Amino acid sequence: MQGFRFFALVGLALTLAAAAVTAPLRAQDRAVPYWASLRYETVNMRVGPSGEYPVAWVYQRKGLPVKVVRVREGWRLVEDHEGTQGWIAASQLDPERGGVVIGKGLAEIKAEPNSAAVVKWRAEPGVVGAVKSCREGWCDIDIAGRKGWISAARLWGSEALPGG
Secondary structure, eight states: OHHHHHHHHHHHHHHHHHHHHHHHHHHTSSSSSEEEEESSSSEEEESSSSTTSOEEEEEOOTTOEEEEEEEETTEEEEEOTTOOEEEEEGGGEESSOEEEEOSSSOEEEESSSSTTSOEEEEEOTTOEEEEEEEETTEEEEEETTEEEEEEGGGEETOSOOTTO
16 A cells, blocks of 8 residues: 555656646647747747758847747747747747837836836836736836836737737
């Protein structure tokens, strides 16, 4: 009986460990398009859905948001904020939503989601952050630990997508 309990506990532990490892990849198997972000500081974008295809672009920006527009066997066809499309291995993507400040001039990060709210700070175009949620034209954003609200019009990654 002791041996059965031991093997049952080991089996349960292995099942939970496998689920924890594959959860980020399963989270990316959802309706397209959806938002994701680059998991690592350096990520290769390829011209096709395999490591055999040439690298078209090398991103050097962890957390940069991308729009996943197509899914194929461990690869994702993504589009960046400049409209560039290419294939990235699913393991290189984080299913968490990101955003990048767009437009001209500094974008105001506010204390509350409205235009009359106090300005906490300003962010330059190109600054990347984690998007918590968006509603009524404003997005709750975390930029390197600093939190606030930014106008959705100033953030690429604010659009509601079918897959999230």
